Amino acid sequence: ERVLHFRKEAEKLRKLEFATAKQEYELAEDHLRREEEAIEELNLEFMTRQIEGISALELQLYADFFQKKNQDICQQRYEVVKLDRHMVEKKDDLIAAATDKKIMEELKKKKVKAHEKALADKEQGFLDEIALRNRGLE
Numbered sequence: 001e002r003v004l005h006f007r008k009e010a011e012k013l014r015k016l017e018f019a020t021a022k023q024e025y026e027l028a029e030d031h032l033r034r035e036e037e038a039i040e041e042l043n044l045e046f047m048t049r050q051i052e053g054i055s056a057l058e059l060q061l062y063a064d065f066f067q068k069k070n071q072d073i074c075q076q077r078y079e080v081v082k083l084d085r086h087m088v089e090k091k092d093d094l095i096a097a098a099t100d101k102k103i104m105e106e107l108k109k110k111k112v113k114a115h116e117k118a119l120a121d122k123e124q125g126f127l128d129e130i131a132l133r134n135r136g137l138e
Contacts, residue, residue, distance in 0.1 A: 017093065018094045
């Protein structure tokens with residue numbers, strides 16, 4: 001019973017860890033998507049400014065900003081991949097914990113059945129003995 005309780009608590013903890021990892025992954029993925037959308041908007045703005053005419057200083061500012069944004073996006077992609085791996089690990093841990101709990105539940109059921117059968121056999125033996133005694137009295 002204690003082992004089963006421990007397995008249930010371990011499964012709860014793994015569920016919480018998985019949910020946290022999934023949330024972190026989703027937030028990082030959302031941040032990446034926003035960064036990619038921002039650079040697309042910036043690219044459109046840059047193209048429009050080029051058509052209208054742009055000074056060398058502004059051109060350099062845009063180039064520096066594009067470089068910084070691209071570095072940020074690469075870093076965020078790396079973070080998303082890392083968090084995805086972490087989430088998969090936590091999911092695997094959760095599956096293992098759930099499997100362990102299920103095994104312990106099955107063992108508990110088998111133990112209870114074996115105990116009930118032993119009690120039933122004992123009771124039947126007792127009833128058989130009473131029946132034999134009553135026959136001997138007749």
